[in-house]
Amino acid sequence: MATIRDVAKEAGLSTGTISKALSTPERVSAKNLAKVEAAIAKLNYKPNMLAQKFRSNESKTIVVLVPDIANVFFAKVISGIENVAQQSGYSVLLGDTKDSSSREKSFIQMVETRLADGIINLRPHTSDSALPQEGICAVSATSSENTPYPSVRIDNVGASAEVVKYLLSLGHQRIGVISGLTDNPHAIDRLKGYRSALADADIPYTPDLIVEGDFNYASGLSAVDQFLAMSEPPTAIFCMNDEMAIAAIKGISDRGLKVPEDISVTGFDDMDVSSYCRPPLTSVAQPAEQIGERSAEMIIRMLRQSDTDGHEYVMPHRLIIRQSTAIAKLNPNVSSIK
Amino acid sequence: MATIRDVAKEAGLSTGTISKALSTPERVSAKNLAKVEAAIAKLNYKPNMLAQKFRSNESKTIVVLVPDIANVFFAKVISGIENVAQQSGYSVLLGDTKDSSSREKSFIQMVETRLADGIINLRPHTSDSALPQEGICAVSATSSENTPYPSVRIDNVGASAEVVKYLLSLGHQRIGVISGLTDNPHAIDRLKGYRSALADADIPYTPDLIVEGDFNYASGLSAVDQFLAMSEPPTAIFCMNDEMAIAAIKGISDRGLKVPEDISVTGFDDMDVSSYCRPPLTSVAQPAEQIGERSAEMIIRMLRQSDTDGHEYVMPHRLIIRQSTAIAKLNPNVSSIK
């Protein structure tokens, strides 16, 4: 492989001149520039970026920590990160943690060992999170309230409250929740929104109406089974993501009940499929790609100025009303069993 | 930041010994090993991997070229790649090309400039592909037939033929196709399978029954509209992926027709959602994660032995029959309009 020295020799110049011709061509005479170009072309020279990075002590790389890349929402955020990173000359290293904390640590190590300059974390912050960490430049994307380092997120509490208020406005009083794992920060925020909306409407909070899910289809299905086994099932179910909502609709339909006539169902995230499934799902849209873009901009700025100020961006969300929700039945057919 | 020299000074040893203690501790005396460890701990020394890579001239990094990371199928393949890469000490650099060939080239450059050792390409090979390229170690994953470099794929032709044969066995004779873009290699392979199954059953091929889609929901919806506007619509529609199939079902239902009673619909890829939507979708499952794992194993082996042999792995697929397909109506209700 040709090195800068080979080019220098070929062009009859010094390595310093070649280097300058590459970085600041305007400060090299036209004649020599031509020689350099000819030599580069002849030798098919490609600068060794590994050497450049080593010398500049900058990897120009961002690690993205993601719990599960096969989740469309995360994938979209990553796509947004990539857009911005690429534009700014950064590469994106994928850190699929598969929810293992040892993997998480090994990715954080990459920053300590100079393989990466910073981290964008797509896992919400919990008490046992390895981040933030002294000397590690990190941004939390898709975070929850009270994340102790710079973050980009939506207002989960407000969004959930909005969903629940909408259901209340349709006359629903018994509103079930298919939650995420109880200790998941998003689940906590969204439950908070649910409770505040109920409180505003003077409806008592009934813990039995909260069923724990795990943000995947299977858990949505088993959760809805629990609701349907109740003597008085809810007339509406607020699911904390679309996967669980779609599964819930399936579960309800499999029992011969109808969405939204018998039970209304809402989701969260507004996946692409949610407007194509039947019935199209009422859901909360998050600007996933923009969250990614914003996070990337943020960390790149921090990296450049090395100012780790505690910004927090709250991005807008939008409640999208489709056909999975309707006015509550006065006498829900299921309760007639009683 | 502490360097290996600082550690050497602190431990009262030479840099060479520190280096050896780190790489081959068994070849350093126990006494000195302890000193080294103490010094490392005291200084909180972390080896500079950028320097290591520079010196070894190996980036231990694989670039994954993907058309669209927000597509679940690709995301799963990437997840598989990550599994294996991580185990073997490789990092995965994300190359979301957004179908831009300039972006594609810039990622390929990374190998030439030493930022990456090899490439796994998730875009199927076409005549204007930049890969394969002299001196670039690359593997094509999710490829189509006749890819001119090492590849991992399923038998798209066979899988499609299987789907169509199954539909034929249900009595369908007019089988529509919602295809990918006409020049997409997967679309080409799958159409080939469709035609061969028809030929085997002595059913003439009718070009009108092929409608071009683009592997996304919107195109599925508009394609199905074309079918339903026909004087004699097909009684079954073979969609080249699940997105388009789900959209097709929506389109059919919106017109007051029923799947599968009036029209059968099949998909391809077997996304998670496909078993949860209604009706659950008959589809072809591809082992996405395994395709990724296999690709990663392959390129790592090639990198190690620098033997660019032309292997081609064909992974198993599986036709999964669910409720979106049924026996053909003798008198399809739509044709009664005539």
Add this chain to the structure above:
DNA sequence: CTGTTAGCGCCTTCAC
């Protein structure tokens, strides 16, 4: 087993 030393490829002074 340990120390010494010479670079890897590049960029950046600093003279000229």
Add this chain to the structure above:
DNA sequence: GTGAAGGCGCTAACAG
């Protein structure tokens, strides 16, 4: 505008 030289952090080769 250009050349010479030093050094980034690390490892490998060799000498002791």
